Structures are given as structure tokens and as C-alpha cells.
Amino acid sequence: MIQFDRVSKTYPSGAGPVTALHDVSLQIAPGEFVALIGPSGCGKSTLMRLIGDLEQPTTGVVSVGGKTPEQARRDRDYGIVFQAPVLYEWRTIRKNVELPLEIMGRPAVQRRARSQSLLQLVGLSDFGDAYPHQLSGGMQQRAAIARALSFEPSILLMDEPFGALDEITRERLQLELLSIWSSAAERPTVIFVTHSIPEAVFLADRVVVMSPRPGRVQRIITIDLPRPRNFETREAARFFSLVTEVREQLRITEALNMEH
Amino acid sequence: MAEETLVPDRRRTNATPVRAFPIRELLRTGARRVTPVLLTVLIILVFWEVSKWLFAIPDQRLPSLGALVEAMFTRTQGGAGPLLIIQMLLNAWATFKVAAGGFLIGGLLGFGLALLFTQAPPLERGFLPYVIGSQTVPILAIAPMVVVGLGRMGAEPWVAKMIVAAYLTFFPVTIGMLRGLRAASPLSRDLMHSYAAGPLQTFWKLRLPVSLPYLFTALKVAASASVIGAIVAELPAGSREGIGVMILNAAQFYNSRPPALYLAILVAGLLGVAAYSLVALAERLVLGARYGHEPR
Numbered sequence: 001m002i003q004f005d006r007v008s009k010t011y012p013s014g015a016g017p018v019t020a021l022h023d024v025s026l027q028i029a030p031g032e033f034v035a036l037i038g039p040s041g042c043g044k045s046t047l048m049r050l051i052g053d054l055e056q057p058t059t060g061v062v063s064v065g066g067k068t069p070e071q072a073r074r075d076r077d078y079g080i081v082f083q084a085p086v087l088y089e090w091r092t093i094r095k096n097v098e099l100p101l102e103i104m105g106r107p108a109v110q111r112r113a114r115s116q117s118l119l120q121l122v123g124l125s126d127f128g129d130a131y132p133h134q135l136s137g138g139m140q141q142r143a144a145i146a147r148a149l150s151f152e153p154s155i156l157l158m159d160e161p162f163g164a165l166d167e168i169t170r171e172r173l174q175l176e177l178l179s180i181w182s183s184a185a186e187r188p189t190v191i192f193v194t195h196s197i198p199e200a201v202f203l204a205d206r207v208v209v210m211s212p213r214p215g216r217v218q219r220i221i222t223i224d225l226p227r228p229r230n231f232e233t234r235e236a237a238r239f240f241s242l243v244t245e246v247r248e249q250l251r252i253t254e255a256l257n258m259e260h
Numbered sequence: 261m262a263e264e265t266l267v268p269d270r271r272r273t274n275a276t277p278v279r280a281f282p283i284r285e286l287l288r289t290g291a292r293r294v295t296p297v298l299l300t301v302l303i304i305l306v307f308w309e310v311s312k313w314l315f316a317i318p319d320q321r322l323p324s325l326g327a328l329v330e331a332m333f334t335r336t337q338g339g340a341g342p343l344l345i346i347q348m349l350l351n352a353w354a355t356f357k358v359a360a361g362g363f364l365i366g367g368l369l370g371f372g373l374a375l376l377f378t379q380a381p382p383l384e385r386g387f388l389p390y391v392i393g394s395q396t397v398p399i400l401a402i403a404p405m406v407v408v409g410l411g412r413m414g415a416e417p418w419v420a421k422m423i424v425a426a427y428l429t430f431f432p433v434t435i436g437m438l439r440g441l442r443a444a445s446p447l448s449r450d451l452m453h454s455y456a457a458g459p460l461q462t463f464w465k466l467r468l469p470v471s472l473p474y475l476f477t478a479l480k481v482a483a484s485a486s487v488i489g490a491i492v493a494e495l496p497a498g499s500r501e502g503i504g505v506m507i508l509n510a511a512q513f514y515n516s517r518p519p520a521l522y523l524a525i526l527v528a529g530l531l532g533v534a535a536y537s538l539v540a541l542a543e544r545l546v547l548g549a550r551y552g553h554e555p556r
Contacts, residue, residue: 054450073456080454086447090469090550099465103455131549 002028002051002155002189007060008214009046020046022214024060030154031187035204037194037246039254043215044193044208045159051191052078052157064155072155076104079148079188083160085140087132087147094119094128097146104151118146121180138169145177156181156190163195171234174202178229197250201242202229209246211253218253221246323519331519344520348506348527355502356531358418359490362425363483363535369426370433370482371475377434378441395431399489402427404496417499425489429482436478440471476543483535491528503528 009021021043028034036044049055050062053069064072072078079100087096097115106114119125122142124135132140141161148156162170181187194200200207204223211218223242225233233239305325312322319327332345341347373391377384403424410420444466452462494504503524510520 052454054453073454076456078454080451082447082450084447086445086451088448088466088469090472090547100455103452103457103461103465133551 001030001063001065002026002191003061003063004047004050005061005063007050007057007062009043009050009055010058019214021050021057022216024215024217026208026217026220028189028191030065030189033181033190033192033203033205035192035194035200035207036210037197037200037207038210038215038218038250039212041215042210042212044210046215047210048157048159048191048193051155052080076100076151077154079151079153079156081141081144081148081156081158081161083163085132085137085144087140087143089132092129092131093124093135093143096132096143097150099147100151114150115146118150119143121149122146122176138165138173141165141173142176145173145180149180152184152188154186154188156188158190158192160193160195162199170196170199174199175230178203178227182228197243197246198234198239201225201239201246202234207246209249209253212257219249221249320515320518323522328519328522331517331523344523348503348523351501351506352503352527352531355487355490355494355504355528356535358421358493358502359425359486359531359535361418361422362427362489363429363486365422366426366429366486367433367479367482370430370478371437373430373434374437374441377438384438391431391434394427399424399428399492400495403489403492407493407496407498411498421490421493421499421502424493425486428485428489432478432481432485433475436474436481437471440474440478441467443474444470472547476539476547479539480536480543483539484532487528487532487535503531 004024004026007021007024008019010017010019012018024043024047026047036047038044046055050057051064051069053073062069064077067075067077087093088099091099094112094115097118098111101111101114115128116125119128122145124139124142124146127135127139127143132143135143141164145161162173165173181190190203192200192203201223202225207221207223209218209221210216221242225236225238225242308322309325311317312324323331332343334344335341336344336347342350373387377388406424406427407417407420410423411417448466448470449462452466457465490502491504491507493499494502495508499505506524507521507528510517510524514521
């Protein structure tokens with residue numbers, strides 16, 4: 001269980017302190033797939049980074065399975081995927097996927113076996129010895145996902161992981177992500193930050209709609225689309241009505257914001 | 261996910277193809293690289309002779325190319341010594357050894373200082389002004405102090421020369437590495453943080469590899485600087501070998517034998533180019549795979 005209890009986050013800036021998150025309370029169940037959506041500046045990335053101990057809250061408490069985020073990080077509970085693949089350019093794809101295992105001191109044989117099966121999982125078995133610059137953006141992002149999965153973290157933090165990809169690649173990777181997630185022996189909890197309404201609805205169990213300045217949780221919409229989800233899900237009437245619901249919520253958010 | 265949907269991107273197809281005997285390929289790329297060099301040399305030579313003829317420059321001020329070649333193959337010491345060009349190259353080799361030693365010492369010192377400064381920023385604020393100041397003092401003023409001073413203390417002459425070469429070498433390396441060791445992107449550092457990597461692991465697996473392109477750029481500057489340092493250290497009276505000594509000697513006899521000075525300058529220049537090229541070669545070997553083409 002990931003828990004936010006009245007969490008606020010303020011950054012200092014030249015023009016005085018900026019409130020990125022204001023009084024956020026939120027609970028995420030183990031194994032749940034939660035999408036965070038909202039306009040720029042709504043603090044959705046900050047929320048994700050607070051869970052991952054990449055930022056510290058100004059007030060309030062974040063707890064991750066009863067632990068502090070720092071303890072959870074030290075216990076290697078997090079796999080992170082950013083919008084950019086952030087592959088280390090001097091390492092082959094295989095060595096990039098093995099990087100976390102290397103740091104955790106796993107033996108070479110075990111690393112090799114793990115990277116082999118992960119590269120297969122994300123469809124890159126033929127590219128283990130290639131360098132990142134030799135791969136397309138979509139392939140690089142697949143490698144980044146494989147790297148995040150390498151040590152089987154219980155929580156997957158994804159910050160607009162498909163944001164820089166074209167629509168076709170993007171929809172394919174969404175399907176792949178769902179199939180990887182649902183086939184895991186123990187489903188990781190996924191926190192998925194996105195700008196895309198259909199993406200949020202297609203992937204998540206719950207969509208958290210956030211509003212900007214200061215960032216706060218506006219509404220949480222439960223996505224009751226059946227799983228496994230596939231190409232047909234995107235054409236279902238229920239899918240469209242949920243997309244519309246999220247869109248309208250975002251519009252209300254925007255209108256509220258204009259009044260301020 | 262099906263294999264055929266994987267469309268490798270353009271850059272992959274541009275990667276160097278591996279063939280059994282790419283001799284023709286090698287010859288072609290070789291020709292492509294050498295041709296501009298040869299053409300440039302040719303243009304300079306033509307320009308040299310044409311301007312000599314056009315402006316009627318006497319041999320005293322600009323020797324003809326023929327005179328240069330003739331001087332190359334003249335025996336030194338009134339006919340008893342080796343050919344002049346051989347003597348020049350032997351002396352250049354002596355200078356090269358000093359420069360290489362100074363390059364190594366200066367490189368390590370520069371690297372160490374950058375490491376120290378990035379680990380302890382207050383030290384950077386305290387000491388960097390002196391590091392910069394050290395480079396604004398003309399090396400011509402420092403070299404005699406070091407060479408003569410150490411000579412009085414009984415040190416071998418090459419020790420002092422190497423120190424002068426190192427003095428010019430460490431600075432670009434320090435500045436380059438200060439930048440390089442801080443060049444890791446915030447996200448790449450976040451990744452290390454999320455794996456709970458220790459400071460040493462972050463250094464070896466992230467900060468050091470990120471800094472290497474910066475290091476090599478700095479080392480290229482340092483390579484030429486180390487040659488200059490070695491030559492300048494040979495100028496104070498008492499040195500017996502090195503291309504710096506050859507330059508001094510040739511300058512003294514410039515009125516009677518102008519070609520010798522031109523030759524000495526030419527050899528000194530080639531020495532700098534050779535030093536630079538060695539670093540560039542090392543860079544290609546170390547960083548080549550990372551980019552799939554030679555770094556510029």
C-alpha cells in the first residue's frame with residue numbers, strides 16, 4: 001500500500017516559493033495500475049518522484065508499504081522509467097539491462113540469464129550487443145523498461161514513458177506493457193504519469209485527475225474495463241465513455257483554474 | 261511481439277558493415293583520408309615557390325624548397341656527423357620522450373585535481389584561482405627557474421624538463437575533467453539513486469564514463485601543450501639534446517644557413533601533430549563503439 005497523507009511540496013524559486021503539490025491524500029493498493037493525468041504543472045511527476053524518494057515532501061507523510069520512501073528505495077522496491085530512455089550510451093543494450101543487477105552485486109551468470117529473458121520479453125533478443133544509438137526511440141524505450149524490470153521491483157514508476165514516441169509505437173508498447181504486467185507472478189504496483197487521456201484509460205485501474213497551481217487531486221475515476229485489454233478494448237463503447245468522462249473532468253479542472 | 265515488426269532505425273544500417281576482407285573499402289577510405297592531406301601539402305609547396313618567385317624573396321629570407329631538401333641530406337659536424345634530418349629526428353625523439361613523461365605526470369595531476377575539486381567544492385573555490393593564475397605566468401619565465409633550480413639541486417636534466425611539460429599539461433585536463441565529472445544528466449543520476457548505488461559505484465559506472473569524451477578533448481589540447489613545454493624547457497643554456505636545442509642552434513647560424521631553422525621548425529610542428537594524433541587514436545579506440553563512428 002502506497003499512502004499519501006496530506007502531502008504538500010513547495011519549491012523555492014526566484015519569484016518566491018512555488019507550490020507543486022497541495023494537501024494531497026491518496027492510497028494505492030498493491031498490484032494496482034494507477035494513471036496520473038493533468039495539465040503541465042499539476043504536480044503529477046512530483047507525486048511520482050515523492051514515492052521514489054527522488055524528492056522529499058515539505059509537509060505530510062508518504063509511506064510505501066509501511067516504510068519511508070527512502071527505506072523502500074534502499075530495499076530496491078522501485079523500477080523507474082522516464083520519458084527519455086536514459087540508456088548509458090557506452091554500454092550495450094544487454095549491459096544496460098544488467099546495470100541494476102550489477103549494482104546489486106548479482107553474479108554474472110544470473111545477470112546474463114535475466115537479461116536474456118528480459119530482452120526476449122521486450123522483443124530485443126537480436127539487439128543485446130547493439131549500442132543505444134543504433135536503436136530507434138521505441139526500441140530504446142523497450143530496453144529501458146527491461147532495465148526497470150530486471151530486479152523484479154514491487155513498484156514500477158513510469159513518468160510519461162511513451163510520451164516521446166509516435167502514436168503507432170505508443171499503442172503497441174501500451175499493449176506490451178499490459179501483457180508484461182499481467183503475466184508477472186506478482187503484479188507490480190504501477191504509477192503511470194501521462195498526458196494522454198486514451199492511454200490513461202486503456203492502461204489503468206484508476207485514473208487520478210489532477211489540477212494545477214497548486215497541484216492537487218481533483219477526482220479519481222475508476223476504470224471498469226475488463227482485463228485482459230486488447231485492440232478491441234479501444235473500440236468498445238465503454239472505453240469511449242470513460243475517455244469522455246476523464247476529458248470532461250479535465251475541462252472542469254481547466255475552467256476552475258481560469259476563474260482563479 | 262513479432263520480430264518482423266522491429267524496424268531498425270536508419271542509423272543502424274549506416275553502421276560499419278563487417279565483411280571478411282574489406283580491402284577495397286579500406287583502400288577507398290584510406291584514399292579519402294590521405295588525399296586532402298597530400299593536396300594541402302602540395303598547395304603549400306606551390307604557394308611557397310610561387311610567392312618566392314613573384315615577390316623575388318631572396319634565399320636569405322625564404323630558402324627554396326630545393327635548398328631545404330639539400331640541407332636535409334647534408335652531413336652535420338662538417339661532414340663527420342649524421343645527416344641533418346636524422347639528427348633532427350633523433351632530437352625530436354628525445355623531446356617526445358620528455359613531452360610524453362610530462363603529459364603523463366600532468367595528466368594524472370590534472371585528473372587528480374579535478375577529482376579533488378568535484379569531491380570538495382570548497383577546495384575548488386579556494387584553489388582554482390591559483391591553478392588559473394599558474395597558467396597566466398609565461399612559461400618562458402618559469403622554465404629557466406625550474407631547469408636551473410633543479411639542476412643546482414643535482415637532479416637529472418630530464419626531470420626538470422618533464423616538470424615544465426607537466427606544468428602546461430595539467431591545466432586543460434583539470435578544466436576539462438571538472439566539466440566532465442559533472443556532465444552526467446540529472447535523470448541518469450536519478451537512476452543510480454533509485455538503484456541505491458553507492459558513491460563509488462556511481463563514479464565508476466556513471467560519472468567516469470560520462471566524463472571520457474571531455475577527458476579526451478582536454479588530452480588533445482594537453483598533448484600539444486606538453487610538446488611546447490618540453491621544447492621551452494630545452495631552451496635554457498646547458499641543454500644538450502632536443503628539438504629545442506636544434507632550434508636554438510639553427511637560429512644562431514641563421515645568417516649563414518637559413519634552411520636549418522626552417523627544418524627545425526617543421527620537425528617541431530610535426531612532433532606536435534604526432535602527439536595530438538596519438539591521443540586522437542586512443543580516443544577512437546576507447547570511445548569508437550559508443551558512437552559507432554569516430555568522434556570529432
